[in-house]
Amino acid sequence: MLLASSKFDELRLDHMSRAFGTVNALRDVSLTVRKGEFIALLGPSGCGKSTALNCIAGLLATTGGSIYLDDKRIDQLKPEDRGFGMVFQNYALFPHMTVRSNIGFGLKMRGTPKAEIAKRVDEALGLVRLEGQGHKLPGQLSGGQQQRVAIARAIVIEPPLVLMDEPLSNLDAKLRLEMRAEIRRIHNQLGATTLYVTHDQDEALSLADRIVVLRDGQIRQVGMPRDLYESPDHLDIAEFMGYRNRLTGKVTARDGERATIDVRGTSFSGRLRGDIEIGGAAVIAARADDVTVSKANDALKATVETIEYRGREFVGTARTEDGLELIFHAPEAAAVGNAISLSLDPAHALIYAA
Incomplete structure (x- = not known):
């Protein structure tokens, strides 16, 4: 049975910053994410939410501050050494590899025995409801199915943290609603910790335990969905929340x-x-x-x-x-x-x- 790794109690961002030349994409972002939480990073385009996710993943280096898993500093580690699962907006699947091979790729790179890979890939396929699709190529699947493969690939390594960067933005309205429910179901079933980037208020409100609103690279408000919906702290947040x-x-x-x-x-x-x-x-x-x-x-x-x-x-x-x-x-x-x-x-x- 697939289970999210529980080898940490909290992820802590301590004044995390990222500059691109003279442009500060992130400025002094401090946040604590508890094990098992579903956190949505919400804000308009260019607010720094994807930059924050990429810094946590190790795909971008921070230019200030630090990132901790409990007491272990991880912002100087390579992405593969952090062991996080990542789901991208454009799926990022290998087109020449079958669904099974795509899902098992991370396990193969870690030197996992073939029998164990087969077992865990089967479990991941079942979790994302793609039984019987493992032999197909990504191009033979619908957009929603491809995104399920991407989610399965991210969770099959049993990561301590799953990072999702606007995973539903390429899907039509009906599929977005279906996949939204599936993502929350998978999160609950795994007992996972998830950081989810979105510009869609409805997605954040329906999925998250807490929402982090970003603007101009800074955190404007952190709260439960009902807090953000009914009592935004600032007028700009109120405008963004409808x-x-x-x-x-x-x-x-x-x-x-x-x-x-x-x-x-x-x-x-x-x-x-x-x-x-x-x-x-x-x-x-x-x-x-x-x-x-x-x-x-x-x-x-x-x-x-x-x-x-x-x-x-x-x-x-x-x-x-x-x-x-x-x-x-x-x-x-x-x-x-x-x-x-x-x-x-x-x-x-x-x-x-x-």
Whole structure:
């Protein structure tokens, strides 16, 4: 039975940095990953998440800080001496080798006896549900099957840590959902420790025990998925986590963690994220599904620009007289060009310092 190696209790990044000339791709990244955790490194393109993964794997040298497995420093070790499993975005399979040979390649390089290789490859094929496919070449498989082979190759060596660099980005939407569930199932079944790079918020929220949000090479927030979804610490994280509607105004009232903000003569309430005094400039942020058409007189007036049918509801964009665009949800279609009033759900709107 395949099992992830349990020869460590924690992976520790201690002020890890990586510079490319004068460009700091990573700056003072410190993080502790506990054995058995599924950690998602999340952020937009160019934020440093893949650079961080490659530094941990040993594919890139760090230019500052250190990496430890428990008390053993590993950032000066070669990739093969770290013994981690790696799953790449483009699968990186050998096209001329069968599925079985691809999966067993790492074991062969380690001098594992043939009988043991055959046994562990069989177990890995079963774990990724590719029984009966071992004789095929990668080119004879679908994209989802090729990614399963890549995962099997990474886990068959029973690594202490599995590193995945956007493994689902080349798959279509249906396959991404299927493989997302499979990756979490495999992680749970192995008792593995996984670091997973993605720019997809839904992937991170559904897969991870904790999410690490990166921006400009630095960690902006670390938290459980619900923390990141409901209470992002900063406005830029809120925008990335789906709070696409942002209204600027001034705080007119406060009551503990609640506040009211005036936006062009219209009042909106929400939960404070940070300390803002009455009269201070602020931004209230809301998800599209928390912005709805209202009949209230004090709602924000706007004109419908687009409307899309999404199955059970409609999603539209509307623009105010001074050019502010809002994304809203509605149970019925609103005609393009019609004037509507929009309100923000005070239970879920967040208020940040401007």
